[in-house]
Amino acid sequence: MTISVVVPCFNEEESIPLFYAEMERVREVMGTEFEYIFINDGSSDNTLSVLRDLNLVNPKAHYISFSRNFGKEAALYAGLQHAKGNYVTVMDVDLQDPPELLIEMKKRLDEVVELDCVGTRRVTREGEPPIRSFFARMFYKLINHISQVEMVDGARDFRLMRRPMVDAILELSEYNRFSKGIFAWVGFETQYLEYKNVERVAGKTSWNFWSLFKYSIEGIVNFSDAPLNIAFVGGLLSWFLAFIMVVFIVVRTLVFGDPTSGWPSLMTVILFLGGFQLLTIGILGKYIGKIFMETKKRPVYVIKEKSDNEKLF
Ligand code: UDP
Ligand code: MG
Numbered sequence: 001m002t003i004s005v006v007v008p009c010f011n012e013e014e015s016i017p018l019f020y021a022e023m024e025r026v027r028e029v030m031g032t033e034f035e036y037i038f039i040n041d042g043s044s045d046n047t048l049s050v051l052r053d054l055n056l057v058n059p060k061a062h063y064i065s066f067s068r069n070f071g072k073e074a075a076l077y078a079g080l081q082h083a084k085g086n087y088v089t090v091m092d093v094d095l096q097d098p099p100e101l102l103i104e105m106k107k108r109l110d111e112v113v114e115l116d117c118v119g120t121r122r123v124t125r126e127g128e129p130p131i132r133s134f135f136a137r138m139f140y141k142l143i144n145h146i147s148q149v150e151m152v153d154g155a156r157d158f159r160l161m162r163r164p165m166v167d168a169i170l171e172l173s174e175y176n177r178f179s180k181g182i183f184a185w186v187g188f189e190t191q192y193l194e195y196k197n198v199e200r201v202a203g204k205t206s207w208n209f210w211s212l213f214k215y216s217i218e219g220i221v222n223f224s225d226a227p228l229n230i231a232f233v234g235g236l237l238s239w240f241l242a243f244i245m246v247v248f249i250v251v252r253t254l255v256f257g258d259p260t261s262g263w264p265s266l267m268t269v270i271l272f273l274g275g276f277q278l279l280t281i282g283i284l285g286k287y288i289g290k291i292f293m294e295t296k297k298r299p300v301y302v303i304k305e306k307s308d309n310e311k312l313f
Helices: 015-030 047-057 074-084 101-111 132-144 163-171 178-186 209-223 226-256 261-298
Strands: 002-009 034-041 060-064 085-088 119-120 155-162 190-195 303-306
Touching: 002 015, 002 074, 015 034, 015 047, 015 085, 015 101, 034 047, 034 074, 047 060, 060 074, 074 085, 074 163, 074 178, 085 101, 085 163, 101 119, 101 155, 101 190, 132 209, 155 163, 155 178, 178 209, 209 261, 226 261
Parallel strands: 002 034, 002 085, 034 060, 119 190
Antiparallel strands: 060 303, 085 155, 119 155
């Protein structure tokens, strides 16, 4: 029995040795085989040479190095494609996903046969700006409302899965990969372990408020078509409103004559409708952009270097 450990790394030269040491301790406690798959996602620091050295020490610590930064989602996909174990876990290298939780996760999978996956969920968001936590909560409320898949608030990518679930995830070969949605979409029985937020051991996060905002838009566009209905419902409403107004104006003119006034209200209506049209065209554009990228059928990532040659790995 082998557990494949998929670890995306972007500028993580300091964290990798700390992560590896922790994981080896956990492996000894568990008494299982670990196969590491580190993905160097176009780092500009010494991540790659750290990974090369690690591979010399432990041949089971494989690495894949991308030709540039393709993003964490692409790195996860590459890692899952190369994972050989009958259990697979995906983890951040900054130790924000506590390795010792793996022990409990594996225990649960062993105890309950029907369970396919044990995930993790942060119940606190300590160390995070309150405004960010607020928007994160709003995002989960919204996406669960407008999308068919159920995304658990605070759920991390950190999870231990059985092989069938991994194979199902690999079946989804789409270019626009939103992992939180993909994990939820494939279904399977998942239980969540709860834990308190841990701060990163070294290096710094690659997320800022703007990138998180864009990420949440990605999530919505990739897993819901509700925004497309905004134009339809809005159009219907304003058509209905216009109809009432026409009746109102005709009646008023017949009864009171035609006092020429109402320029401000006219402008308000024009601006409102103009803005609304631009917004809905923008929404259409978002989806067309996604279709555009999907139809190109570009690979999700490009590999420049691997630790083992094609046949072995
Ligand atoms: N990561 C990656 N590619 C990127 C950005 C991040 O592979 O473009 C990796 C990073 O090295 C880390 C994990 O994804 O192992 C999570 O990143 P980070 O800690 O910056 O995110 P946060 O924990 O703040 O959500
Ligand atoms: Mg982190």
